[in-house]
Amino acid sequence: MTVKECYECLGADYEDVSCRLRSEERILKFLKMVLKDTSFKDLCDAMEEQDYEKAFRAVHTLKGILLNLGLTVQGRYAAALTEALRGRQENEEIKPLFTQLVSSYGEMCSAIKELAETSETGGIQNG
Numbered sequence: 001m002t003v004k005e006c007y008e009c010l011g012a013d014y015e016d017v018s019c020r021l022r023s024e025e026r027i028l029k030f031l032k033m034v035l036k037d038t039s040f041k042d043l044c045d046a047m048e049e050q051d052y053e054k055a056f057r058a059v060h061t062l063k064g065i066l067l068n069l070g071l072t073v074q075g076r077y078a079a080a081l082t083e084a085l086r087g088r089q090e091n092e093e094i095k096p097l098f099t100q101l102v103s104s105y106g107e108m109c110s111a112i113k114e115l116a117e118t119s120e121t122g123g124i125q126n127g
Contacts, residue, residue, distance in 0.1 A: 003027050006115040010073060010108055017070030028119055030069055031112045037065060040105055047098055056085040059101075074108050077101040 003024040007014035021027045039062040046055035063078035077100050084093040 001111075001115050001118045003031075003115065006031075006111050007070065009111050010071060012074075013070035013072050020068075020070075027069075028115065032116055034065060034069065034071075035109060035112055035116075037062075039065065043098075044102070047094075050090065052085055052088045052090065052094075056082065056088055059085060071108060074101070074104050077104050 001009075004014050006012075007017070017027055018024075021030065039058050043055055043058035043062060046052070046058055059078050059081045063075055063082050066072075066075035066078055077097065081094070081097040081101055084091060084097050
């Protein structure tokens with residue numbers, strides 16, 4: 001899998017991130033950093049604790065990371081959840097948006113892991 005193919009699979013904006021980061025190696029480096037970032041775990045913990053202040057901060061950070069990397073689908077889900085949590089109190093929008101983000105984030109992480117494994121075994125293929 002190439003970086004471009006990974007982005008296509010995710011419905012992400014390869015052209016945008018490619019213009020900013022300039023090389024597939026750099027894009028891959030930052031994608032791998034997403035896997036290590038704790039914002040998603042912090043969000044999940046906060047949602048379990050019903051700590052909507054903490055959840056807002058975590059998803060706001062996550063939104064920035066995702067959108068800066070051109071991961072637009074996941075970024076939109078995070079943005080929608082950010083807005084639902086802006087009041088820092090429970091409402092009916094939060095749970096379905098959170099569920100949607102969890103699913104999309106899991107798919108994204110799987111694709112990034114597959115890309116990372118491909119790059120480690122055979123180098124990055126230009127797309």
